[in-house]
Amino acid sequence: MEKSAPKLLLTSSPFLKQQEDTPAVMRQVIFSLIPAILAGIYYFGISGILVIAASIAGAVGTEWIYLIGTKKKFNSIKDNTALLTGLLLALTLPPGIPLWMAFLGGIVAIALGKLIFGGIGSNIFNPALVGRAFLQASFPVALTTWSPISDFSGITQLRGHTFALPFVQSKIDAITAATPLSQMKFDSHLTELTHLFFGSSAGSLGETGAIFLLLGGIYMVLRNYINWRIPLGVFFMVIIFASVLHGVDPVKFAPASFHLFSGGLMLGAIFMATDPVSSPITHKGCWIFGMGIGFLVVLIRTFGGLPEGVMYAILLMNGVTPLINRVTQPPIYGYVKSKN
Amino acid sequence: MERKSDKKTGFFATLQQSPSTDEFIKGLWRENAVFVQVLGMCPTLAVTNSATNAIAMGLATTFVLLMSNMLVSSLRNFIPKQVRIATYILIIATFVTVADYVIQAISLDVHKSLGAFIALIVVNCLILGRAEAFASKNTIGKSFLDGLGMGLGFTFALLCLGVVREILGSGTLFGIPFFPANFQEWVIMILPGGGFFTLAAWLLIFNWAKQRKKKVVQLDNKEIAA
Numbered sequence: 001m002e003k004s005a006p007k008l009l010l011t012s013s014p015f016l017k018q019q020e021d022t023p024a025v026m027r028q029v030i031f032s033l034i035p036a037i038l039a040g041i042y043y044f045g046i047s048g049i050l051v052i053a054a055s056i057a058g059a060v061g062t063e064w065i066y067l068i069g070t071k072k073k074f075n076s077i078k079d080n081t082a083l084l085t086g087l088l089l090a091l092t093l094p095p096g097i098p099l100w101m102a103f104l105g106g107i108v109a110i111a112l113g114k115l116i117f118g119g120i121g122s123n124i125f126n127p128a129l130v131g132r133a134f135l136q137a138s139f140p141v142a143l144t145t146w147s148p149i150s151d152f153s154g155i156t157q158l159r160g161h162t163f164a165l166p167f168v169q170s171k172i173d174a175i176t177a178a179t180p181l182s183q184m185k186f187d188s189h190l191t192e193l194t195h196l197f198f199g200s201s202a203g204s205l206g207e208t209g210a211i212f213l214l215l216g217g218i219y220m221v222l223r224n225y226i227n228w229r230i231p232l233g234v235f236f237m238v239i240i241f242a243s244v245l246h247g248v249d250p251v252k253f254a255p256a257s258f259h260l261f262s263g264g265l266m267l268g269a270i271f272m273a274t275d276p277v278s279s280p281i282t283h284k285g286c287w288i289f290g291m292g293i294g295f296l297v298v299l300i301r302t303f304g305g306l307p308e309g310v311m312y313a314i315l316l317m318n319g320v321t322p323l324i325n326r327v328t329q330p331p332i333y334g335y336v337k338s339k340n
Numbered sequence: 341m342e343r344k345s346d347k348k349t350g351f352f353a354t355l356q357q358s359p360s361t362d363e364f365i366k367g368l369w370r371e372n373a374v375f376v377q378v379l380g381m382c383p384t385l386a387v388t389n390s391a392t393n394a395i396a397m398g399l400a401t402t403f404v405l406l407m408s409n410m411l412v413s414s415l416r417n418f419i420p421k422q423v424r425i426a427t428y429i430l431i432i433a434t435f436v437t438v439a440d441y442v443i444q445a446i447s448l449d450v451h452k453s454l455g456a457f458i459a460l461i462v463v464n465c466l467i468l469g470r471a472e473a474f475a476s477k478n479t480i481g482k483s484f485l486d487g488l489g490m491g492l493g494f495t496f497a498l499l500c501l502g503v504v505r506e507i508l509g510s511g512t513l514f515g516i517p518f519f520p521a522n523f524q525e526w527v528i529m530i531l532p533g534g535g536f537f538t539l540a541a542w543l544l545i546f547n548w549a550k551q552r553k554k555k556v557v558q559l560d561n562k563e564i565a566a
Contacts, residue, residue: 112537137528168522 022120025225026080030087032216032225033271037091039212040205043149044095048205052090054099058106059086059131066115081120085109088128088271091206092264092311093135096147096176100166101139105131125318126275129311136311146202148177177202180262181307184254196261203263210261217270226274229283233290234269234297235260241298259298268310269293278318285321285328292317363482367489373466374497374539375546380466384498385535387457391514394502396450398495400443400458402488404435405467409487412475419476428471429462436461466494501538505529 041048063082067075076082086106093102109131117123136143180191180201195201199209207213221228242256259265273279273293280289293313300309331337373379383401388394408431412419419427440458444451451458461467470490475483506512509529511519528534 134528137531137533138526139524140527142524167519167524 022079022081026084028223028225029220029271030080030084032219033087033091033206035212035215036206036209036267037087039199039209040091040095043199043208044147044205045150047095047147050099051093051095051097051102051205052087054102055090055093055106056083056086058103059083059089059110060106062107062110062115066110076120079120081114082110085114085127085131088267089131091267092128092132092204094143094146094203095205096145097142098166101135101142105135107131108134121277123277124321125315126272126278129272129315129318132311133315146177146179146204148202149200149208179203179307180258181301184258184262185301185307188251190254190258191262193257193261196258201262204267207264207267210266213266213270217266220270220274226270226276227279227283227286229286230274230279230290230293231269233287234265234273234294237291237294238265238298241295245298245302253302259301263301263308264310265297268297268314272310273314273317278321280321280324280328282325282328282330284330285324288324288328289317289321292320360482360485364485364489367486367491367493368496369493371490371493372497372546373490373494375543377466377469378543379469380464380494381539382460383457383464384501385532385539387454388498388501388505388535388538389509389530390453390506390512391499391502392450393453394498395495396443396447397454397457398491398498400439400454401461401464401467401494402491403439404432404461404464405470405491405494406484406487407435407438408432408467409470409475409483410480412471413478413480413483416476424476425468425472428468432467432471433462466490497542500542501535504538504541505534509534 037052040052059082060077063077067077086109089105089109090102093105109127112134113125113127113130114120114123132143178187180196180203183189183191191201196208197210199212201208217226217231220226238259239256242254242259245253246255269290273290280286293310296313296316297309300306300312306312367373371377374381374384380401383397387397408428411431412428415427415431436459439461440451443454443458470487474486478486503513506514507518508526510525511517511523517523526534529538
């Protein structure tokens, strides 16, 4: 008797199976970062490539040593999360940072940000931002020394102290520039919006060009890799809070458009805050989470001691995520609140 | 004290087998105040930003622990149960005041950098814990050895943290430059965050060493059984 294809398949749930696994999603996120990476390399030359390479080497290397040390069978390097963490960390660093610091940041990001909590899926804070916070606290000078931008003609030039020896302070004077945010904070000087939009202003490696990050963000939203409520919540709250402040005193406080497109807000809102592990799981929670970040960003930028506050805003809201999850838990289907 | 493996030989083993010296040895390693009991976290995290501060704090605590242990032990039959904690605090506070003035006399700089944490030795749970759990139930001699062991173990632990934090955080050791010139300091190691990181790293190392030792002992027992 010939075996025919079964006419009816009886299986238990789940019936719809997603074809994409973690490595594929991570690969797509990395792809959507490509415009920002290319812009960073265009503006900051070979230093940009080297910083990205050093940071990724630190992150992936730590994960690799951990795998060897614990003799885990599951190969967590192949899921690309360490690669993505290293890449995101590099994009938040100044392009002229010594390479050993970027490497150390990668190690800290994976070791203290992820592995100590139990690896992928268990971290409470965004690993890349943990690495950056560590570097910011350890080397405040190197992390706030920004290189000026250039175009293709300067692609082979090194910026800053790229090849400084490990643990040694570099004494070479590098050309530095102020970021739009510090110009606003300390000189009350507003940078033109087109500069902010296309990234032709000093700043971290991957955060100067808002348009490149938006492109990646729109792609990820269309493919449903990130929850669009988080970045929208951030933008919404930044616009409202900054507009109110601007309305109170237009000279002292920058307009909302400046806050929206300057500094690390785009990178943070689109790529860092939407980390599926450290952000809330409910839709309502995502709104609260995003709006909390937006509020804290403007608060730190205008009233805090530092010109930039995206990193701390996201880390703080990451810490509140479990509480948000608990508060916004939807009722069980069919559950009716008792009237008493 | 019961021992896990009774086939130990050598200097330390003979020391440990005599019960009174065991009271001294246990505080150094097996029941170390910081690494095993995790007591006295406030000074451990707050004043270990340099090796000098760590030693000063450790020795001051050792002195207070030693004296209060002895006094509590000698008065253990006269202190009413209902007011014992208040009495212990009073005794400890007396010796903290002595230590406070002695440190001021020796070095005003150290006194300034330790700040309020000298006065806070009064509420160090390690000292109160030893008074309540040990000195109030044992003889003066045993309490003396216990206080000395616990205090030196505490000093050792503070020094472990202080050395690492000072070398990385300011590139010096006991105030003397440790690296060639132009060392890039890791400022975070001087800040409170660095204290937590360093303590966590040391606890990791100690627990790892302890687990390894346990495995070795288990293997030994299996061999004996077989």
